[in-house]
Amino acid sequence: RKEVEQDPGPFNVPEGATVAFNCTYSNSASQSFFWYRQDCRKEPKLLMSVYSSGNEDGRFTAQLNRASQYISLLIRDSKLSDSATYLCVVRGGTYKYIFGTGTRLKVLA
């Protein structure tokens, strides 16, 4: 089983739609969680960190469920510019970041 698993997609959604991605992780000792965004042929960039209580940044909401060992990302009112691959990243007690393979989102006009 992979340490971090994501549905590769693609998720094809119309503009204005709400879309949610889940990510599961295997190491119950994981301590830090992140969502990164990666555009085609570009480097990953931090979208948001995920806090235990859940957090929101504009149209983006991240949730953490430690009991079930998953994190989620909700995007409301999707824009064309949201089209990208979304990487789930988990970090244990060390410095190592474990990246999922990403979920590809395509927002359609």
Place this chain on the structure above:
Amino acid sequence: GAGVSQSPSNKVTEKGKDVELRCDPISGHTALYWYRQSLGQGLEFLIYFQGNSAPDKSGLPSDRFSAERTGGSVSTLTIQRTQQEDSAVYLCASSIAGGGLDTQYFGPGTRLTVL
């Protein structure tokens, strides 16, 4: 401000040749990571440097791969006797101290193609 830079941006080489990839982290960042991303795959951890500590080389796929970090700043990743399976994008990232909710900042990567 200056982000993480990498050079070259693209490298095409012949099988069996050695290549050297360079990473300039953000000034003041003590933690530096190298990753590899093959087409359609996730990021594969290669090596981690933190300050003056011994690097974690546990992700290097073979002894053909080595990396250095001089003066706690610039890092070079060297691949000897390149093979076609080494073709990938090599990404470097840095963070302030390598702990907690540190944000990793990535460079644009070096796209390596081994013919």
